[in-house]
Amino acid sequence: MKDLAVFGIGSPFGDDRIGWEVIASLEEEFSTLPDALKKRCLLQTCDRPGLQLINLLQQAKTVILVDAVNIPGTSMGECVCLDETGIVKWCQAGYSSHHWGLAEAVQMAKALHLLPERLLFYGFTIDNNIPFDFALSRLTADLLKKFAAIILSTIICVLEGEMNLQPLGTKWNLYDNDQDTIS
Amino acid sequence: MNKIIKVPILTRVEGEGALNIEIKDNQLTQLELKIFEPPRLFEKFLEGRSYEEIVDIVARICGICPVAYQMSAAHALENCFATGITPWVREMRRLFYCGEWLESHNLHIHFLALPDFLGFQSALEMAQKYPEELKRGLRLQGFGNALVRLLGGRSVNPVGACVGGFYKAPGQSAVHELLQQAEALLLDCQSLLEWLARLDYGNNTQDFTAVCLSHPEEYPMNEGRIISSAGLNIPISAFMQYFQEHQVPYSTALHCLLQGQPYLVGPLARVNLNFHHFPTEIRQQMAELGLQFPSTNMFHSIIARALEVYYAVCEARRILKAYTLPAKTRVEVEPAAGVGFGCTEAPRGLLWHQFNTDANGTIINTRIIPPTSQNQARIEEDLRQSLHRLGLANEDSILRNTCERIIRNYDPCISCSTHFLQMTVVRR
Numbered sequence: 001m002k003d004l005a006v007f008g009i010g011s012p013f014g015d016d017r018i019g020w021e022v023i024a025s026l027e028e029e030f031s032t033l034p035d036a037l038k039k040r041c042l043l044q045t046c047d048r049p050g051l052q053l054i055n056l057l058q059q060a061k062t063v064i065l066v067d068a069v070n071i072p073g074t075s076m077g078e079c080v081c082l083d084e085t086g087i088v089k090w091c092q093a094g095y096s097s098h099h100w101g102l103a104e105a106v107q108m109a110k111a112l113h114l115l116p117e118r119l120l121f122y123g124f125t126i127d128n129n130i131p132f133d134f135a136l137s138r139l140t141a142d143l144l145k146k147f148a149a150i151i152l153s154t155i156i157c158v159l160e161g162e163m164n165l166q167p168l169g170t171k172w173n174l175y176d177n178d179q180d181t182i183s
Numbered sequence: 184m185n186k187i188i189k190v191p192i193l194t195r196v197e198g199e200g201a202l203n204i205e206i207k208d209n210q211l212t213q214l215e216l217k218i219f220e221p222p223r224l225f226e227k228f229l230e231g232r233s234y235e236e237i238v239d240i241v242a243r244i245c246g247i248c249p250v251a252y253q254m255s256a257a258h259a260l261e262n263c264f265a266t267g268i269t270p271w272v273r274e275m276r277r278l279f280y281c282g283e284w285l286e287s288h289n290l291h292i293h294f295l296a297l298p299d300f301l302g303f304q305s306a307l308e309m310a311q312k313y314p315e316e317l318k319r320g321l322r323l324q325g326f327g328n329a330l331v332r333l334l335g336g337r338s339v340n341p342v343g344a345c346v347g348g349f350y351k352a353p354g355q356s357a358v359h360e361l362l363q364q365a366e367a368l369l370l371d372c373q374s375l376l377e378w379l380a381r382l383d384y385g386n387n388t389q390d391f392t393a394v395c396l397s398h399p400e401e402y403p404m405n406e407g408r409i410i411s412s413a414g415l416n417i418p419i420s421a422f423m424q425y426f427q428e429h430q431v432p433y434s435t436a437l438h439c440l441l442q443g444q445p446y447l448v449g450p451l452a453r454v455n456l457n458f459h460h461f462p463t464e465i466r467q468q469m470a471e472l473g474l475q476f477p478s479t480n481m482f483h484s485i486i487a488r489a490l491e492v493y494y495a496v497c498e499a500r501r502i503l504k505a506y507t508l509p510a511k512t513r514v515e516v517e518p519a520a521g522v523g524f525g526c527t528e529a530p531r532g533l534l535w536h537q538f539n540t541d542a543n544g545t546i547i548n549t550r551i552i553p554p555t556s557q558n559q560a561r562i563e564e565d566l567r568q569s570l571h572r573l574g575l576a577n578e579d580s581i582l583r584n585t586c587e588r589i590i591r592n593y594d595p596c597i598s599c600s601t602h603f604l605q606m607t608v609v610r611r
Contacts, residue, residue: 051290107307
């Protein structure tokens with residue numbers, strides 16, 4: 001079992017692929033990290049995992065999930081950091097098979113006592129109307145590196161044993177770094 | 184008295200459907216299962232495409248059973264071009280299918296159907312009382328995903344299959360790892376079957392015609408003739424002479440009838456007609472449990488799925504154990520003008536494809552008949568019989584719950600309707 005796994009969840013369509021693009025960005029950054037840190041961490045993309053997310057949550061002591069979100073009270077250009085309670089509250093099934101999306105899978109994992117020791121979720125707010133093309137929107141592409149950098153700093157904190165991570169249940173604006181509570 | 188019952192959305196199925204019922208003088212005068220998925224028009228999408236694109240495109244018809252669409256299409260095109268496949272490809276395609284059956288059946292058994300039979304509103308509620316059983320279901324489903332990834336590169340819209348075979352052979356270490364998983368899961372399969380055998384499903388005994396593939400030497404997946412419990416025995420090329428699709432005005436999904444009558448495809452049909460092909464250990468456990476097939480209780484579909492789960496793990500173990508790297512992973516394909524047919528056993532039943540191609544292998548036209556379309560008429564027939572047996576004077580909530588359970592028992596993949604449940608009951 002790895003110390004940390006980061007799963008970029010998404011689909012090929014439009015901004016819903018932000019999770020995959022974050023993983024690609026992180027893989028580039030990882031090339032500069034010491035081997036001793038790199039080998040303790042798994043980076044992986046997931047295409048609409050549904051209930052199989054529960055099996056993925058078993059792969060590390062700490063799991064970070066990255067996905068597109070559309071949470072009331074947030075806007076494009078903002079991202080959120082949530083724990084499992086926040087995931088269940090804010091990430092109910094949108095485009096998913098048999099209505100088994102991220103929140104439902106986390107709820108089931110919790111019910112089956114299959115959550116990892118620590119679960120974090122980073123969500124990037126996208127528009128609710130996902131186009132059927134295969135590229136990020138201009139706005140999302142412009143903010144990708146900033147979003148990935150936030151997640152990278154969390155990865156390094158986790159691998160270095162730092163327990164004081166971003167406050168959960170918050171949103172922040174990637175343009176001006178303003179932070180606020182999700183309500 | 185007029186009465187309206189609405190079931191807004193049929194939960195725990197793939198896609199969207201609705202049910203309209205009219206009851207007049209305590210007689211069921213109208214029953215319409217409405218599928219309102221937008222018509223996918225995949226048959227038109229494929230026209231003008233090269234045969235080399237087809238296997239990847241048809242995988243997008245269904246997110247739950249992409250392997251089935253890929254296999255039926257590949258076989259149809261190989262039939263069109265008179266291309267034979269190697270024994271290695273044949274075995275790998277069976278392994279691929281084992282993966283899909285395991286994924287699909289375990290999802291349905293544990294997370295869609297069992298809450299109905301155990302009296303829970305959802306699998307999440309069921310998890311409080313049956314956590315170990317659901318974890319077992321996840322293990323079995325996860326193994327299925329791993330098999331699909333082994334050959335397909337990924338479990339969602341796999342990309343490893345092609346006309347003539349596969350693009351790449353799995354490595355020996357990956358195969359060995361999965362073999363070990365298969366060995367460990369046999370006990371899970373036995374436990375699952377034993378548990379399901381002891382549950383009470385109620386009596387939904389009906390007369391129906393079962394239809395599936397039949398092969399002289401094996402439990403059918405990719406090859407065989409089409410047979411029925413009423414004596415039909417035809418080559419897959421003769422499908423359209425006996426089975427006719429027609430449009431019903433209230434649904435975007437076509438209905439399919441066998442010589443004018445509804446029929447059943449899927450695990451119960453397969454197990455009823457192919458039980459003798461199961462390995463000894465499976466048949467022995469069934470004898471010890473006192474369960475017999477063929478069964479005419481529609482609710483035994485869940486046991487049929489569990490039998491196929493057990494079979495898929497046994498078959499996967501057999502294939503993985505005998506695995507060797509091939510000299511070539513696919514045969515050379517020479518496209519040709521012609522007509523070809525493919526018919527394989529998707530998790531939900533027969534999936535039939537026909538392709539007409541030109542001399543370059545470009546698709547002129549195609550016909551795709553998925554299993555859920557074939558079961559539409561049977562589902563309506565089941566609903567009529569079951570509602571009459573239940574009693575039409577029952578409260579709306581009881582009628583609605585019964586209808587949902589019956590429809591969900593077929594594991595309908597409504598989104599596959601290539602050419603869920605607001606229920607309206609009108610009582611006069």
